[in-house]
Amino acid sequence: MTNCPKCRIEKMREEVVAEIEIERCPFCKGMYLASGELQKLVLQELGTGDTFAFSASIDAMDDVAAYCPRCEVDMVTMAGPAEVHVDRCPQCGATFLDRSELAIMQLHEPQ
Ligand SMILES: [Zn+2]
Numbered sequence: 001m002t003n004c005p006k007c008r009i010e011k012m013r014e015e016v017v018a019e020i021e022i023e024r025c026p027f028c029k030g031m032y033l034a035s036g037e038l039q040k041l042v043l044q045e046l047g048t049g050d051t052f053a054f055s056a057s058i059d060a061m062d063d064v065a066a067y068c069p070r071c072e073v074d075m076v077t078m079a080g081p082a083e084v085h086v087d088r089c090p091q092c093g094a095t096f097l098d099r100s101e102l103a104i105m106q107l108h109e110p111q
Pocket residue numbers: 004005006007008010025026027028029030
């Protein structure tokens with residue numbers, strides 16, 4: 001299991017969301033998604049459970065640089081769907097989402 005790209009201390013845990021395997025940090029609740037998984041996840045109906053609820057306090061994490069634990073390179077901040085800033089690994093294409101970013105993207109996904 002790899003360390004969280006942002007906290008760098010906490011080990012992420014595997015979690016299955018909408019039949020997609022992701023890694024999730026138990027501390028900041030950020031999600032580490034392999035290449036291609038982000039798009040699948042945004043299109044899934046996840047409901048409004050606590051898991052993906054908005055959290056203003058965590059938004060501070062947006063300013064923390066992420067680091068791909070697999071490739072050991074800095075991730076690049078880029079504009080994802082709904083102009084959410086996601087961190088993307090230039091080597092393996094993995095994406096790191098802060099806690100509420102998936103929910104924001106889903107709200108903006110055209111029906
Ligand atoms: Zn974390």
